[in-house]
Amino acid sequence: MKLDAAGALLEADVAVPPEPRGLVLFAHGTGSSRLSPRNRLVATQLGAASFATVLTDLLTPEEEDRRFDVDLLAGRLTGILDRLAELPEVRALPVGLFGASTGAAAALLAAAARPQRVRAVVSRGGRPDLAGAHLAGVTAPTLLVVGERDAEVIALNRAAAAQLTGEWALRIVAGAGHLFEEPGALEEVANAARAWFGVHLGRGRDDAGPEGVVMEGGGHA
Template identity: 60%
Template sequence: MISEMVLVHTDDVTLPGDFVVPTPARAVVLFAHGSGSSRHSPRNRMVAAELRTAGFGTLLLDLLSEREERHDALTAEHRFDIPLLGRRLVAAIDWLEAQPDIRRLPVILFGASTGAAAALVAAAERPDRVLTVVSRGGRPDLAGEALGHVRASVLLIVGGQDHEVLKLNQEAALRLGAPHSLRVVPGATHLFEEPGALEQVAEAARQWCDDRLRSVRKAAPEE
């Protein structure tokens, strides 16, 4: 098993991440946290732990530097800078491809809140590397024109009581050209804090990723 703190270099900053890959691994899930959060998000870490038990590697990455996080805490400026966050996810995808032990593994993007929009932007930029995108309580609408360029399949998970975000997801789904599904968790609010709600998110994500991997194996030509 690989388990280490890593540094991903982008054009302007170096971003820390927690990288864990079981052996053998079936794919690597790159997490994009949402508004005002970081790689220490307890919700993303819980989902990541569940996915690792199913054989998925995980990379939880800070998308902002410490200085940017301090500025964002006062102004909320960077959390809505989707082009910036998308570029940094692209850098992380390229970093994964440069790692010799896992470079051939499919990449899955898991985005929460505004991180979901950044994940969709990155998926549109790297269509040959991203297997699928999972959004938890996300804002896919903020991906703008990138929605029409995404080729990877997309799972949108929204709480049934998160009414405004549910509406935004329904509208964004109509603009997706790629295969997609909207999963509503009954009774859940935006942060899925209700008992059992986050477990439903993790199970839905695992099942979705399992299905996508099986589809890829079936489509692969026999040697």
């Protein structure tokens, strides 16, 4: 389907399982799209856990040169949030955002812009530091997932987490690099996201935490 987001008509794949627990909107990273196999794997696992999912392109084909424009991406993501609130099949669902790379910064900017709408955020190998001063406006519980071998991004995530005013956790996946291409690494990301959204969007249903990760946390629970 197509969604009108801040004046741009964007392609989106919306999947709604029976009796959904919540809705997760994906924000892909630099140079990626709604067809990203990594995000689709995570979306499939969330769907199996009864979460509705939305994978969307935040740029039109003519705008690919603006893929580093985090403010534009965030504006589009916020526009999609507003449009989803008008769709009968999902408008009553609690909403989470899943962002990768620069999409994580866009997700955090959107969470700061719509604090009453966004209930949780998960970042995969993200650049939350690119959200800058807006990090202080993010009150939604935020999970930052980074590969153990992605040292620079771990440092950037730790620094960004210190600026968040809501609950947060940093999960470091053992042996994983930036793209989580190692066997089982991306599945651990999906398990972490399912657990986080299960707690914060799950309407009272319990989820076990993921294994194979080191966790740090802070903020206001």
